[in-house]
Amino acid sequence: MSKSVEIIRDRAGNQPIQLALILGSGLGHLAYAVEGVAIPYADLPGFPHVSVSGHNPSLHVGTLEGVRVAVLGAREHYYEKGNPAAMRVALETLKALGVSSVIATNAAGSLRADIRPGDLMLLSDHINFSGLNPLIGEPTDTRFVPMTDAHNPAMRVALQAAAKTEGVALPEGVYAWYSGPSFETPAEIRAIKILGGDAVGMSTVPEVILARFLGLKVAAISTITNMAAGLSDEKISHEHTKAMAPLGAAKLEKILRCYLRAMS
Numbered sequence: 001m002s003k004s005v006e007i008i009r010d011r012a013g014n015q016p017i018q019l020a021l022i023l024g025s026g027l028g029h030l031a032y033a034v035e036g037v038a039i040p041y042a043d044l045p046g047f048p049h050v051s052v053s054g055h056n057p058s059l060h061v062g063t064l065e066g067v068r069v070a071v072l073g074a075r076e077h078y079y080e081k082g083n084p085a086a087m088r089v090a091l092e093t094l095k096a097l098g099v100s101s102v103i104a105t106n107a108a109g110s111l112r113a114d115i116r117p118g119d120l121m122l123l124s125d126h127i128n129f130s131g132l133n134p135l136i137g138e139p140t141d142t143r144f145v146p147m148t149d150a151h152n153p154a155m156r157v158a159l160q161a162a163a164k165t166e167g168v169a170l171p172e173g174v175y176a177w178y179s180g181p182s183f184e185t186p187a188e189i190r191a192i193k194i195l196g197g198d199a200v201g202m203s204t205v206p207e208v209i210l211a212r213f214l215g216l217k218v219a220a221i222s223t224i225t226n227m228a229a230g231l232s233d234e235k236i237s238h239e240h241t242k243a244m245a246p247l248g249a250a251k252l253e254k255i256l257r258c259y260l261r262a263m264s
């Protein structure tokens with residue numbers, strides 16, 4: 001048993017955890033809704049080192065809407081240290097603690113006129129625009145992970161049902177992963193549009209690949225913080241992302257709570 005599994009069991013109890021949530025930029029406060037304990041990543045060997053402002057680098061384990069959950073208050077992005085597998089130990093640890101499904105969230109720029117800042121987008125699929133992969137170097141044939149239906153159809157149906165119950169619009173679209181940390185150029189955004197992207201961001205895709213590799217079901221939701229580069233006059237910045245994320249966060253929290261109630 002890994003040291004992190006032991007520490008989490010010790011502080012949060014032995015009951016299996018059902019679902020893990022990964023929180024994106026400006027969404028970290030959702031973790032405080034969990035009734036349970038918060039364990040700083042620094043106490044958990046192998047957990048990420050997060051250096052991005054606007055993130056809460058702790059694992060919150062406890063109950064939310066009657067479901068035993070683990071909320072990762074922050075993620076390590078590829079652009080921080082160049083490690084696309086930065087979230088691997090965290091996901092392996094949560095799997096060992098019973099987790100069978102993961103919902104990842106992120107902040108993203110929209111390429112679609114009908115999906116505006118403050119809106120949410122459920123990922124129907126993704127494009128790995130970075131060419132990177134967290135499984136490079138994995139020595140066995142288990143690395144050849146099928147990615148058809150990577151964004152779990154049954155979870156998406158359940159998230160759509162929750163959105164409908166809560167009266168929140170939840171359009172689906174394709175998320176393109178761009179490594180960052182610089183934002184995209186307008187020409188890159190035009191290219192992503194031609195390739196079929198609806199939103200662009202700097203995260204989530206490595207975690208979806210890792211989750212599928214580990215046999216975890218996964219779904220992901222973007223909170224749209226801006227129109228992508230060149231699509232509006234608004235200046236794109238990390239400050240702007242952090243300021244805009246809470247607009248979608250309230251809607252996201254409603255959907256997630258309703259989804260968990262239906263699970264419990």
Ligand code: HPA
Nearest residue numbers: 107108109200201202228
């Ligand atoms: N591009 C990449 N990542 C982002 C964006 C964007 O426009 N907005 C929030 N995260």
